[in-house]
Amino acid sequence: MDKCRIITVANQKGGTAKTTTACNLGYAMADAGKRVLFVDFDPQANLSMSFGIEAPDELTMPMNNILALVMESKPLPDKSEYIMRGEKLDIIPCNINLATTEINMRNELGGERTLSEILVPLRPDYDYIIIDSNPYLGMLTFNALAACDSVIMPVSPQLWSATGLSDLMQTILKLKNKKINPRIEVDGILMTICDERTNLYRDARKLLEEFCSDKIRIFKTNIPSTVKVGEANYSSLSVMRYAPNNKAALAYTAFAKEVMNSGA
Ligand SMILES: Nc1ncnc2c1ncn2[C@@H]1O[C@H](COP(=O)(O)OP(=O)(O)OP(=O)(O)O)[C@@H](O)[C@H]1O
Ligand SMILES: [Mg+2]
Numbered sequence: 001m002d003k004c005r006i007i008t009v010a011n012q013k014g015g016t017a018k019t020t021t022a023c024n025l026g027y028a029m030a031d032a033g034k035r036v037l038f039v040d041f042d043p044q045a046n047l048s049m050s051f052g053i054e055a056p057d058e059l060t061m062p063m064n065n066i067l068a069l070v071m072e073s074k075p076l077p078d079k080s081e082y083i084m085r086g087e088k089l090d091i092i093p094c095n096i097n098l099a100t101t102e103i104n105m106r107n108e109l110g111g112e113r114t115l116s117e118i119l120v121p122l123r124p125d126y127d128y129i130i131i132d133s134n135p136y137l138g139m140l141t142f143n144a145l146a147a148c149d150s151v152i153m154p155v156s157p158q159l160w161s162a163t164g165l166s167d168l169m170q171t172i173l174k175l176k177n178k179k180i181n182p183r184i185e186v187d188g189i190l191m192t193i194c195d196e197r198t199n200l201y202r203d204a205r206k207l208l209e210e211f212c213s214d215k216i217r218i219f220k221t222n223i224p225s226t227v228k229v230g231e232a233n234y235s236s237l238s239v240m241r242y243a244p245n246n247k248a249a250l251a252y253t254a255f256a257k258e259v260m261n262s263g264a
Helices: 018-031 046-050 063-071 098-106 111-125 139-146 162-177 199-212 227-234 247-261
Strands: 005-009 036-041 090-092 128-133 150-155 185-194 218-224
Touching (some): 005 018, 018 128, 018 185, 018 247, 036 046, 036 139, 063 111, 098 139, 111 139, 150 162, 162 185, 162 199, 185 199, 218 247
Parallel strands (some): 185 218
């Protein structure tokens, strides 16, 4: 049994810091000496850009091409052709054409297992594989959920939606019950873009605890709101590297420890 854990960062609500969380969680794990692979599964390609890929549309072997090969039952090229190596960690990037691939996957028998077929053989190479998903509960997110061991749900006080969270939970339960992904677990809810001084933050945390804490863990660490996060994203750096003493850098490091100390 390998010790790799595949984590999907998901919330169909847009702008809740999914990509920022996937990115900084991955870098914090790499900083702790773990072997990490990012998987960009959002046609917006924000994680690919955060990694430093300036023109995802010019990629020769993006995720969408690999998925197409799997759907055509063709052999995959050598890993070195589709996994890009960075200084600290690796990525399978994607581009906007992933949106077209999603449409093709919908017409494919067992289409929601396509990503899983790509990731299973990579498990021995990594301690953590982190999948960034898109803000829509459709075939791409189903693939990301079918391929993972556990799910992290970033929620921001401004954008918190109880309905959205319960739809995501229902989908996870269905994947489990229908044996599409029997091993899937929810790691927990991470509160992001938080200003702890505000009533909005306090009310959202309270509501979340009332609504979920008997069913889902809410991570102790909150990610504070700070301009440094946007600046770090823009500079294609983790916030730990861009501003090591910043409160969000410390929070993402603490959050990564919580994740690494839980589960597998
Ligand atoms: N802790 C933070 N403090 C301030 N701004 C933040 C923080 N985290 C994320 N942001 C900003 O919020 C915006 C949304 O973040 P991000 O792109 O990570 O969200 P997302 O959930 O991936 O969005 P989408 O649903 O479009 O994929 C970005 O402009 C990002 O820089
Ligand atoms: Mg995103």
